[in-house]
Amino acid sequence: MLGYYDIILRYFLSKMDAEKAHEFVKKIAKFKLPTRSNFDKLNIRIKNIELKNPLALAAGFDKDAEMITFLSSLGFGYITAGSVLLRPNRGNPKPRIIRYPGYKSMTNSMGLPSVGVEKFLSNLKKQRKFSRLSISIAGNTIEEIVKLYNLVADHADFIEINLSCPNTENGRLFQDKENFDKLSLELSKVKRKITFVKVSPSIGKKEIENHLDIASLCMKRNIDGITAVNTLPIKDAKLSTKQGGLSGKMLFSWMLKTVRLLYEETNGKLLINACGGIFTAEDAIKAMMNGASTFQIYTSFVYEGISLPNKILKGINQFINYNKFSNLNEVIGYKIK
Template sequence: MLYSLLRPLLFRLDPEQAHEVSLNGLRFCNNYGLDALFGSRPAPLPIEVMGMTFPNPVGIGAGLDKNGEYIDALAGLGFGFIEVGTVTPKPQAGNDKPRLFRFPGADAIINRMGFNNHGVDALLENLKKTRYRGILGINIGKNATTPIEAAVDDYLICMNKVYPYASYITINISSPNTKGLRDLQNEAALSVLLSQLKMRQLELADQTGRYVPLVVKIAPDLTTEAIAGIAKLFIEHRIDGVIATNTTLSRDGLMHLPGAEQQGGMSGAPLNSKSTLVIRELALQLEGAVPIIGVGGITRGGDAWEKIDAGASLVQIYSGLIFRGPVLVNECVEAARPFLAELEAKRQQQRALWQHARAEAEAARLAAEAQAAAEAEKAKQQTSS
């Protein structure tokens, strides 16, 4: 009710200004115990994904709170998990303003923010102050000035620093607003990147005694062939999760409105079906091997359920929160409640079967290699004698 009254006032402001006013208002209410003004928190709907138990399957996507300044306020809305970032090694201002555009007639947004953030060290200082002890994803990227061939260095810098604070770490290779970033989704480049990040993840897990899952966020503008190749690499490199999807370069569903020609990534309702199709194809290719977090165009509870039904275990909202307000969180949880437990139980069983099959295949491969080595040694001895 409160947000429906405030929305007309917020929409009179510049979008970035409205963003800051909204978040500061949420923080004020949270500080004074007034979260209930934005609606009741959803009843628990726990789900286990990536070895963690999420209080409910609905999270807030990266981009809303890039610097981790509003985590406690967002937690007061009842999210099952929170993702902050995208954060880069060094602070950067992002692209020139104006860079954020609302389209209320289509429940859509175009942004070309460009990873504007205060840098990873500032994020860490904010994380030290938060009271939140729930599941926290940290989304990391590269600085705009870092050449694409050196991108892995930026990801490793961020990964090393955020590892102690993260429940999971998201590798953002799909924003359309950093030049060349999406080139990292090409199979050859992606394989090199994932290999180095996975190696470092295992080293950090060994050093700290704590395994932090690695998640990759992909674009909605991939071909079916590209999705198949990416899925193969995720399985090969044992990536822990995938977020599908980021914003789109398409303007389908928006071209009838003035301003649709603005450069940047589009999110909101027109992205919904495109994102869901990517999730469905990704789930088909992954065959339960890697859990999916679905995001893109969720503006009602039914949208969240469609993504879960397509193959997602969790969902995230962002643009829908701007147009619908905090009531959307509870709506999405309730839409999933009647079906989630049974569906996820089937997926867990499928994942266990896949892991068993993979373990058997790996054991068979090692046995074959050992046998081949023994036969080669025997042949060598026979030759020398």
């Protein structure tokens, strides 16, 4: 029944402008859906947090924490809310999302619109949670990021720090080694939740070296893991800003390469959250075999709709049973260990 409504809804949403479709979803996504998604072998422990499964919704879909009740009832192991900023921000002018349906990809230049942390937390208080919660934060200075961390930490199971937004002037400032050294030092003084940093895809030699520097600083400063990856900077003349970040299927191979690199180079000592172009159980299994403990989706959720989480989880469960793995931990890094 859910699948039937999902198909009709997706048809209408695909005919609308991308941001108008998202606003429409926000208006109707107010309630809990009666979904069933308990798969016995998919539960996984991330340090001291028990997840019912490794699938998460990525940052940016519920930037202002307005749809947690609805989204967390769809079967996800956790939902990422945000990225939230310290103060309200309007983001870039529209149009700022362009879909490429033939490629199951899209480019956005949102520029981190946010209602600001005060309103974000008041929205969050009105929501019910049926899964774990991660809060993504972003800021222009160390002081801002540390202040935000302190304000949101008690409201979430995980904190994700967005170091890699391609659509704001300072969005990737803290991916620079020297800047991240200073930021990670300050974070280590206040850190009290499982904390991830989110990086861009590693494409060239310079980025690969940079990611390895970030990874070793994470280990040094006791930051738990890395979310790999954010969108890939790309041009699109239809965006008001003429450039944005590419997400979806076209990002998958770069995501996989980044996950594998980080896992191999850290000997599995950092948690890795795979994010980028995951559409199917097969994609998710590949990400986990290359070293990810958990994985996040965004663009596939937009294209495939609300029955997707259940479809992916069912597929992974079947794989585990068919191949006689006893649990997910045996799958993580399987190709590399």
